[in-house]
Amino acid sequence: GTVVQVVQGLDAARIAAYFAQALESLAHALEKQPQQPVHTLEILPAAERETPFVTDAAPQLMGERTITACFEAVAVRQPDQAAVVMAGQTLSFDQLNRRANQLAHAIHAMGVIPGERVAIFSARGVELLIAVLAVLKAGAAYVPLDPAHPVSRIGYMLADSTPSAVLSTAAAAPLLQSLALTVPVVLLDDATHASQAECNPQQESLTSHNLAYVIYTSGSTGQPKGVMVEHHSVIRLWQGLNAEVFAHCPGVDRVSMNASLSFDASVQMWIQLLSGRCVVLIPQEVRLDADALLSYIDVHAIDVLDCTPAQLDGLLEAGLLDGHRAHPDAVLVGGDVLTATTWRQLQQSPRVQFFNVYGPTECTVDATVARIRADSGRPNIGHPLPQVKVCLRDRLGRPVPRGVTGEILLGGGQLARGYLGQPTLTAERFAEDLAAVGAHQAAPGPERLYRTGDLARLLEDGSYEYLGRNDHQVKIRGVRIELGEVESQLLLHPGIDQVVVTARGDYPGDRRLVAYFTSTAAAPPLAAELREMLASHLSEPMVPSAFVLMPHWPLSPNGKIDRKGLPVPNTESMSARCNEPPRGDAETAVAQIWQDVLGLPQIGRYDRFFELGGHSLSAIQVVVRLRRKFDVEIPMADLFAHSTVETLARHVVDLLMAKIGEEDMARLSDGLDDLSEAELLDLLEKEDQR
Known part of the structure; x- marks a missing residue:
């Protein structure tokens, strides 16, 4: 069966080579090892057994410096340039460095020593980046916790990561009170930190192999697992993305931080800061509103945006590629699979460069990158970053031929240290060399390979086509x-x-x-x-x-x-309410938009959007379509506040009526349900003419 897969699409010479090797292996087995299983026969010619299927694009890049040392060098080189921006707040590189130093000295004063872990529990804001940098300057590793997660999940992560301290804010700290913490909680917005020294902390023992952060991902045992990543892995990611992505984007100055700190894509903030670029934090309410995000990109002159495919679809629907909308110069898309439809749409973009990035947390965010162009062919995850090794293996751990599906194994300098407190799981997922893959042997050195569980095949142009998972792990909206x-x-x-x-x-x-x-x-x-x-x-x-x-x-x-x-699943399984049909044109229009976005055949006037399977990213599509349909400004928060068809339609009508002149109000007072959409639009047109 493997031979049949291989020969499809190959030239005659290569087909002959595969069949010759297969026949030679069969003859040898019949003579020397007649009991050998047929599926273990070697069909790859010796010349193709390893090198074509192990990609190490690798000139050895420098990865022996720490994140903090690299940042401090930038702060000296360009102290007055903007480093962090969010809404109306801006910090220069010098200000960011000084404030992080003050907090780092405060962390030391509490007894935190290099090698320990410090949890960060805070909403998005400039203080968040100060906290991350301060923890690293103190020689510790940061553990990001998202206040939006359930308290029980946060409690598990705190217990599992055993931090020496927790950094939070006055607004977020009350959520921690129910967890009965036994470690100190330091408030980031406490002015007493300003009394600490502003000089860089001296950490003589800090090396590139110190732990930089622990990020938790979903775990098959019922609890999340912490992935440990060292400084050198982040440095190599920085160098790799600069070589493969930002080399194609000259003049980039301002780059977004769109992902949550608890999501590994946020690590890309170091790529920007260490390159002397300004990180523009996207506020949470803006992240969930495609129109607001496009406006934010325009106002803050963001050159490069990072997002998931689901968020990108919302931006495309809101007009990202339209000539009259503001747009970044480049977009990095990752965290999930790009559909063929979206891929083709991106290929035709004359205004924005798109890069499809792939990689698990265990390989420090991104392992491969595809620059999407008109000649990029079918959707793919591209080529490895310079210090990433990509291998494709069958279920027995053997190399697979070009064009045949195999599991992606990753190696090189970006690999994580392993899973916090789980040596058995680390040994299962990381292996010392190719021969050890099946034996589940652990190895601490740089020659390890990580078994991703992802499936792919190597295409003729040397890029990799992603083909899904070989287990029960999935990605939903980039998570x-x-x-x-x-x-x-x-x-x-x-x-x-x-x-x-x-x-x-x-x-x-x-x-x-x-x-x-x-x-x-x-x-x-x-x-x-x-x-x-x-x-x-x-x-x-x-x-x-x-x-x-x-x-x-x-x-x-x-x-x-x-x-x-x-x-x-039918509508009942999505917790539909009493399925009374919509009343009036406004409710009917809202219900139809919900049906189109959620893919449901019928929606009642009392159904709730989020109980029908709606989520924050599908909500973006609803808001965009409502704005287009009714020509009124509908903030994303309105969909959360008016979550039924009835209440949302009534709210839309209220917004429409607010645009209508007072002389028309009297004749509308008989009731909203009898008012047709055509009447409303007619009145709006008259108002516009006035």
């Missing part, structure tokens, strides 16, 4: 999710006997988690109940959009649950 973690939480409900969580792509460009479960309880749990339970333990992207009660499981011929046979 890596172990389905086992969601299943483990659901099984804690006494009314659930068995559960399967899967990611469905029933709607183009929108993958959703769906939970299927069986129950022998007299009153099986409802979707709303299960959603509320999960929301108290899991982050928002990990909560399924639908919960389907199964009378019995579809089974495969070998008796296992047939995941492909699981049904498409």
Whole structure:
């Protein structure tokens, strides 16, 4: 079967070489090892057994300096240039360096020593970057915690990471009170830090192999796992992206920080600061509103934007590529798979350069990059960064031929140290060399390989085509999710006997988690109940959009649950309310927009958007379409405040009526439901003429 896969699309000489090797291997096995399994026969010619399928684009780049040493050099070189901007607040490189020094000395005064960990629990803001830099200057590693996550999840991460201190703000700190912390909490907005020294802390023992941060990702055991990354890995990422991305973007000065600090894409802030560029933080409310984000890009003159494919789709719908909208010079897209439709759209862009980046947290954010151009061919994840080694292996750990699907194994200088406090898992996922892949041996050195669980194949042009996962890990809106973690939480409900969580792509460009479960309880749990339970333990992207009660499981011929046979969830499984149909033109228009975005056949006037599987990124599409439909300004927050068809339609009508002159108000007082969309638009047109 492998030979058949290989020969497709190859020239006659290579086909002959593969068949010759396969026949030679078969003849040798029949003579010397007749009991050898057929699937272990070697079909690769010796010349292709290793080098064509192991890519190490690698001139050895310098990675032996620390992040802090590199930053301090920039602060000396350009002290007065802007380093961090958010809304109306700006810090120069010198100001950022001095304030981070003050906080670092305060951290030392509390007894934190190099090598320990410090948690950061704060909303987005300039103080967040000061805190991160201060922790590194103190010789410690930062552990980012997102205040938007459930308290129980934050509590687990704090207990697992055992920080020596927690940095927070007066606004965020109250959320920590229920966790009964035994370590000091330092408030970032406490003015007493200003009394500390402004000089750079001297850390003689700090090297590039010190831990820089621990970021938590979803874990298959039911709890998140902490990935440990050292300074040198970040330095190599900085050098690699400068060589493969920013070399194509001359004159870049201002780059966004769009991702949450608890998401590994935020590490790219160091690429910008260490290059002397200004980091522009995107406020949370702006991140969730495509129109507002495009305006923010314009106002703050952002040259390069980072985003996920789902967020990019919202920006495209809001007019990112339209001639009259502001746009960045370049966009880095990562965290999930670009659809073929979006890929083709990006290929035709004459105004913006797009880069598709791929990489797990365990390889320090990005391992490969594809520059999307008109001649880029099919969607792909491109070529490795300069110090990343990419190998494709079959299930036995052997190299696969060009064009054949294999698991992606990553090596090189960007690899993480491993998982915090989990040596067995580290040994399972990281291996010392190719031969050790199947043996699950751990190795601390730079020659390790990380088993990603991602599948790909090497194309003729040397780029890699991503083909999905080989396990139960998925990405939803850029967030890596172990389905086992969601299943483990659901099984804690006494009314659930068995559960399967899967990611469905029933709607183009929108993958959703769906939970299927069986129950022998007299009153099986409802979707709303299960959603509320999960929301108290899991982050928002990990909560399924639908919960389907199964009378019995579809089974495969070998008796296992047939995941492909699981049904498409209906509206009931998404916690729909009383399905009274919409009233009036306004409600009908709102309901139709929801149906189009959510891919549902019918929506009632009392249904709630987020109970129907809506999320922050699909909400962007709804807001954009409402603005276009009714020509009124609708902030993203309005969809959260008016979450039913009825209340949102009434709010839209109120906004429309606010634009209408007083002389027309009297005849509209009979009621909103009888007012047609055509009448409203006619009145608006008259008002515009006035």
